[in-house]
Amino acid sequence: MGTMAHANLDFDNVAVSVTDLDRSLEWYERVLGFKVLYRTFSTAVNAELVVIHRDGARIELLLQDGARRNPDADIVPGPHLKTSGVKAIVFRTDDLEGITEYLESCNVTFDWKVRTLSADGLRSTMIRDPDGVLINVLSYPPSA
Structure with missing residues (x-):
């Protein structure tokens, strides 16, 4: 084997x-x-x-x-972690403000913009695709 x-x-x-x-x-x-x-x-x-x-x-x-929209597609980020499974498609950037400004110009659905996620400075902007799939754009702190 x-x-x-x-x-x-x-x-x-x-x-x-x-x-x-x-x-x-x-x-x-x-x-x-x-x-x-x-x-x-x-x-x-x-x-x-x-x-x-x-x-x-x-x-x-x-x-x-x-195919029909997932009934959990409108779930709020955070409480959605109480159930198992894939939760988001995640990208990373070193220019979260610039990417967020660009996404605003694309008229996407936001869950939040340039939000601090942790005490060490992890930040993100969270959007949704047309079917409600969460797309998270992370910006790691400089030391990561």
């Missing part, structure tokens, strides 16, 4: 189910600068599948007929 130390295992993407593929593609391209890398139909899950990418990061958008 092999070990992981010898296996070729690379992180590929985060998968996000959407209710309107064209709307989501337009949003991720316009707001976050992602471009389509790969598109297919997955017979395994009966869904359109589009992998988008930017600077080495990949997100897999999936659309299945009849």
